[in-house]
Amino acid sequence: MRSFKILALGDVCGPEAVKFLGKHLWRLRKEYSADMVIVNGENCAEPNGIDKEGANSLFDSGADVITTGNHVYRKNNVFSYLDDEKNILRPLNFPSANPGHGSVIIKINGYRILCMNVLGSAYMDASSCPFEAVERELNRQSGEYDLAVLDIHAESTGEKKAIAYYFADRIGVCFGTHTHVQTNDACVLDSKCAYITDLGMCGALDSILGVKKEAVIHKMKTKMLSRFDFATGKMTVEGALFEVNTDTWHGISCKNIKFTGEL
Secondary structure, X not given: OOEEEEEEEOEEOOHHHXXXXXHHHHHHHHHOOOOEEEEEOOOOOOOXXXXXXXXXXXXXXXXXXXXXXXOOOOOHHHHHHHHHOOOEEOOOOOOOOOOOEOEEEEEEOOEEEEEEEEEOOOOOOOOOOHHHHHHHHHHHOOOOOOEEEEEEEOOOHHHHXXXXXXXXXXXXXXXXXXXXXXXXXXXXEOOOEEEEOOOOEEEEXXXXXXXXXXXXXXXXXXXXXXXXXXXXXXXXXXXXEEEEEOOOOEEEEEEEEEEXXXX
C-alpha cells in the first residue's frame, strides 16, 4: 500500500509564531515525512487577520496551502493578494464575489489534492450553509482531484464532527480550526475520513489562545474593551499528521502533533 501524508497546523497567532515556524517547519516536515503541509494563517498578522508578509513567510517556511476563517478580511490591503494567490483559501461559504478563493487543487508527487475551507454556521457569521457550500464544490470539481481535504473553521465541536461524518465517504482528510485548543479525538471516521475536531494553535504557550492573558482576564472580569495583543515567549506548534491510502484515497490514520521551544 502506498500512502500520502499531510501535516496540518492550527491557527498561527501573530508574527512571533510566524518566525518560529520559519525556524522549525521545514524540519518538522522532514521529521514526519509529510508530502504536504497546510497551515491556518488567519491570525498571522498583528493584531489579527492575514497579511502578505506573514503569508509569504509561511509559504517560504514550508506551507503548501494556507487556510483562513472569520478574520480573513480584517486587513483590506490584502484583498488583491487573496485574489492573486490561489494557495491561500478563504471560506467557501462567503459570497462568491468576495476576494479570494474557497478551494484550490494542487499537484504534489503526481497527485491532485483538492483543498477546501469552510466557515461554521453555529455562533459564527457564515453567509450560507457549510454543508451546501462543500457539496457544491465537490460536485463542481468532480473528476478533477484524487484526494479532498477540508478545514472546518468553526466554534461548535458538534458542527465540525457533523460535517466530517456527512462527507466521510468523499473527503479523506477533515480537520477543525478556530478554537486554538487542540482536541484529543484524532481518529478515522467510518474507516474513511482521517479527522480531528481542532488542530490547536501555533503561538505563545504562556497565553490565552495566543493572546496576552492579562488582557483577556481584564475583559472577562470588567466587560470593558481591552486590546488583545499576541503573547510572546516560549512557543508551541500544534496540529496533526494525516495519512491517506492512495489506492482508495481514504484516510487511514490521524495523530496529534505538538512541539514547543524558544524563539
